[in-house]
Amino acid sequence: MYSKMILNAFLNPKNTGRIMKPDGIASNFDSDNTQNVEFSIRVVDDVILDCQFRAQANPYVVAVCSMMTNMIKGQKVDELKLDVNEIYDKLGSDCDISFCLDCVNLMIEDYIDKQKKENKVAKTNNDDIPLEIKPEIITGEIVNENNETNEVVEEDKTDLDVDNTKEENENLDEKQKVNNEVTDDLTDDDFGIDFSDFFDDDVIE
Amino acid sequence: MDNERIYLDNAATTSLDAEVLNEMMPVLTDNFGNSSSIHSFGRDSLSLVDKSRDAIANFINAKSNEIYFTASGSEANSWAIIGIAYANRGKGNHIITSKIEHPSILNACKYLERNGFDVTYLDVDKNGFINFVELMHNIRSTTILISIMAANNELGTIQNIKAISQTAHERDIVFHTDCVQLLGHMSLDVVDLGIDAMSMSAHKINGPKGIGALYISNNVKIDPIVFGGNQERGKRGGTSNTAGIVGFGKAVEIVSRDMQTTNFKLKELSEYFIQKLSSNLENIQINANTHQKLAHIISITFTGVDGESLATKLDLNGVAVSTGSACSTNSISVSHVISAIGLTNDEARSTIRFSLGKNNNYEEIDKATAIITKCVNELREYSSTYSLKIRKHKETK
Numbered sequence: 333m334y335s336k337m338i339l340n341a342f343l344n345p346k347n348t349g350r351i352m353k354p355d356g357i358a359s360n361f362d363s364d365n366t367q368n369v370e371f372s373i374r375v376v377d378d379v380i381l382d383c384q385f386r387a388q389a390n391p392y393v394v395a396v397c398s399m400m401t402n403m404i405k406g407q408k409v410d411e412l413k414l415d416v417n418e419i420y421d422k423l424g425s426d427c428d429i430s431f432c433l434d435c436v437n438l439m440i441e442d443y444i445d446k447q448k449k450e451n452k453v454a455k456t457n458n459d460d461i462p463l464e465i466k467p468e469i470i471t472g473e474i475v476n477e478n479n480e481t482n483e484v485v486e487e488d489k490t491d492l493d494v495d496n497t498k499e500e501n502e503n504l505d506e507k508q509k510v511n512n513e514v515t516d517d518l519t520d521d522d523f524g525i526d527f528s529d530f531f532d533d534d535v536i537e
Numbered sequence: 538m539d540n541e542r543i544y545l546d547n548a549a550t551t552s553l554d555a556e557v558l559n560e561m562m563p564v565l566t567d568n569f570g571n572s573s574s575i576h577s578f579g580r581d582s583l584s585l586v587d588k589s590r591d592a593i594a595n596f597i598n599a600k601s602n603e604i605y606f607t608a609s610g611s612e613a614n615s616w617a618i619i620g621i622a623y624a625n626r627g628k629g630n631h632i633i634t635s636k637i638e639h640p641s642i643l644n645a646c647k648y649l650e651r652n653g654f655d656v657t658y659l660d661v662d663k664n665g666f667i668n669f670v671e672l673m674h675n676i677r678s679t680t681i682l683i684s685i686m687a688a689n690n691e692l693g694t695i696q697n698i699k700a701i702s703q704t705a706h707e708r709d710i711v712f713h714t715d716c717v718q719l720l721g722h723m724s725l726d727v728v729d730l731g732i733d734a735m736s737m738s739a740h741k742i743n744g745p746k747g748i749g750a751l752y753i754s755n756n757v758k759i760d761p762i763v764f765g766g767n768q769e770r771g772k773r774g775g776t777s778n779t780a781g782i783v784g785f786g787k788a789v790e791i792v793s794r795d796m797q798t799t800n801f802k803l804k805e806l807s808e809y810f811i812q813k814l815s816s817n818l819e820n821i822q823i824n825a826n827t828h829q830k831l832a833h834i835i836s837i838t839f840t841g842v843d844g845e846s847l848a849t850k851l852d853l854n855g856v857a858v859s860t861g862s863a864c865s866t867n868s869i870s871v872s873h874v875i876s877a878i879g880l881t882n883d884e885a886r887s888t889i890r891f892s893l894g895k896n897n898n899y900e901e902i903d904k905a906t907a908i909i910t911k912c913v914n915e916l917r918e919y920s921s922t923y924s925l926k927i928r929k930h931k932e933t934k
Contacts, residue, residue: 334849342846343853348919359921366871366886367843370921386921388887390845 334391338423341395346402347384356443360435362389362428369397369432371439375409392426399423400432412440412467433469440467542855543901543908547741547894548690548718548834549859553784554743560787561745564780572777573768582779589786593750596789597735598726605751605769606782610717610738611641613751616762616773617713617734618645621682622654624758625711629679635659635667636877638686639715643873655679663878664827665694672704682711687735688719691874691890692825693834695719702731711757717741717749721792722800722831733757739781743895744788748781799895804832806893810902811835817910820927824878824888833893836875838884840930841923842916847889850912856905859890883922 334342350357351372359370367389374382383404385397399419407413414436419429544552564585570578572586587601594601607613622632634646636658646656657675659667667685676683683705688695698714705712713734716725721742727735733754740746753759753772765774792799811823814837824836839847844860851858860872871885880888893902917923 339849339853342849345919364871364882366882368921386919388841388843388916388920388922390843391849394846 334426335424338392338395338426341398341423342391345394345398347382347398347405348386349384350386351382351384355446356439358435358438358442359386360431360438362431367393367431369393369435371397371401371404371435373404373409373439373443375443378409380404380407380409380412390427392423393429393432395423396429397432400436404436409440409443412436413470414467415470417470436467436469542857543897543905544857545891545893545897545905546857546859547897548693548890548892550740550746551743551894552896553745554788554791556791557744557784557787561780561784564783568779570779572779573766582777586777586779586782589782589789592786593737593789594752596725596793597752598728599752600755602770603752603755605753605773606777606785607749607751607763607773608747608775608778610715610736610741610749611639612763613736613738613749614639614641614715614717615645617736617751617753617759618642618682618684619649619762620759621711621713621734621757622649624760625681629677629681631655631657631677631679631681633657633659633672633675633680633683635661635685637661637665637689637692637874638684639690639717642684642686642715659685661694661877664825664830665689665692665874665878666827666829667696667701669697669700669704672701676704676708676710680708680710682713684713684715686715686718688716688722688831689825689834689874690718691834691872692836692878693718693831694825694827695723695829695831698730698732702733705733706731718831718834721789721796722803722833724796727752727754734759739785739788742788742792745781745784748778748785750785795895800832802895803893806897806899806902807832807835809899810891810893810906813902813906814909817906818913820923820930821913822884824875824880835891835893836888837891838880838888839913840887840926841920842887842913844885844887844889846916847912850916851909854908854912856908859892860888 350370351374354372355375357370357372359368361368368387369389370386372384373380383401385401387394387397389397396419399422400414403414403418404412414433416429416433564582568578568581568585570576570580570582572579572582574580574582586606590601590604590606593599594604607616618632618634622630630653632646632649632654634642634656638646643658646654646658650656659671659675661667672683683701685696685698685701687698696714702712711733712731714732714736716732716735717738718741719725720737725732725735732752734757735752736749737752738749740748759772761772761774763774768774768777814821815823818839820840822838822840824838848858848860871882872888875885875888876882
């Protein structure tokens with residue numbers, strides 16, 4: 333039922349757990365209220381040093397969350413970028429993961445709230461502007477095995493300026509072209525990468 | 538057999554008995570005749586088919602000419618619902634069934650609803666029993682058929698068949714029961730139980746796949762849904778699956794011979810399994826915890842664990858189980874049976890069905906429970922809901 337890649341990632345999920353006294357944390361249910369994910373981050377000097385997840389969800393979602401935490405780690409919190417196409421490239425698109433993406437948004441919101449509470453001001457160019465961070469989540473076309481519907485997940489680009497969006501869209505188109513050829517039966521060889529390496533922890537000193 | 542893997546999904550299907558295969562082999566190789574043919578090849582096949590028909594009829598105390606072979610239990614169910622509904626259309630257009638029936642019943646009913654029939658789906662209680670008051674309350678002057686499954690495939694709950702059939706007969710309504718799961722686990726007397734039509738399948742009793750049967754009392758009118766020649770007395774077309782029929786007959790023969798010992802073993806094994814799992818794991822909930830059930834079908838809700846993840850993990854560790862129902866694993870939707878007994882979507886997603894079979898042994902159960910414990914603990918370790926649920930649970934206590 334699940335591809336080898338999903339099963340590999342599911343059996344050895346990375347970054348599981350909850351960070352003690354996290355700088356940002358959120359959990360979110362899927363639309364049926366049957367699956368739940370939780371993300372937590374540790375931020376030092378605007379850099380996400382650690383990101384962990386917990387989940388009560390199917391193997392695909394666990395694999396996706398494991399991959400997402402690895403993608404989030406090491407990024408600057410105010411420049412956080414998640415390219416969903418990368419996930420689809422590696423794991424295919426078994427089911428809707430928008431609730432996981434929403435959870436990341438919620439986690440960043442929680443981070444901002446906490447920052448505000450602690451009266452910390454963002455290290456932006458203008459010190460008077462209150463901190464507002466919207467993670468940039470590039471969503472991809474869901475590759476449906478049955479080709480019944482090719483839904484596009486709602487794009488979360490509200491805070492991007494126009495030029496940037498254009499660039500992103502061009503990139504997106506290219507990626508979607510590649511994505512359309514991707515099937516659920518991906519093997520490690522299809523991408524010429526060693527999957528086991530992919531899930532190794534990014535160590536940030 | 539397979540020493541590595543442990544099969545705990547016997548309600549989905551069972552392995553083929555060696556005795557059954559032995560009986561089937563000559564039919565697959567030598568006795569290839571069409572049982573409808575007039576020559577000796579055909580007559581040889583026909584006698585084998587008749588022998589099996591007799592065995593099945595004997596087992597359920599029916600007449601041989603009341604047994605009709607089909608290609609599956611699902612076909613038997615669909616035929617019973619649609620065939621009886623159309624044949625009795627002159628009397629009325631109302632059908633009563635329950636919410637926990639097999640999809641072959643539910644979807645046949647939905648088909649009838651699209652074609653002018655009216656269907657009532659009865660609720661069930663937390664153990665999966667239908668409510669008699671509700672049944673009586675829903676009977677109309679136009680009711681022509683009541684179809685209630687004998688034993689549920691996800692919970693094992695055994696309905697009070699005799700009482701339902703009496704209620705039906707008092708009002709001149711045909712009573713059909715889906716007996717696919719119960720067959721071979723209880724002695725069935727269709728006359729005593731007042732069953733007018735009953736679906737059966739071979740592969741749930743260590744027989745071959747691709748063969749089922751429908752018992753229809755000679756007093757009941759039914760229209761065919763598979764048209765063809767004069768096979769099965771003109772009611773079900775298609776060349777007889779001689780090998781399958783022979784296998785079905787042999788499987789029934791074995792079941793009637795070994796039923797008591799097998800059932801005793803299954804009961805002991807199941808109790809051992811539940812006891813072992815309950816002592817190993819906290820916060821698990823046994824669904825349909827009643828005595829009036831098939832002991833070997835065990836539905837368990839593991840708090841804070843995703844059923845699909847657990848089933849996948851168990852499979853990768855060599856234990857084969859089912860999430861809710863084997864028929865609905867390809868869709869994300871939660872099991873209609875588990876929802877019907879009042880579990881929330883979330884609880885339904887955390888539910889796994891274990892079904893033991895006569896080939897399981899204590900050693901396997903020991904091994905399986907150890908693996909289940911390990912997998913559940915691993916999943917709970919990073920479950921985002923487990924600790925919260927435990928806290929809530931304790932607070933409500």
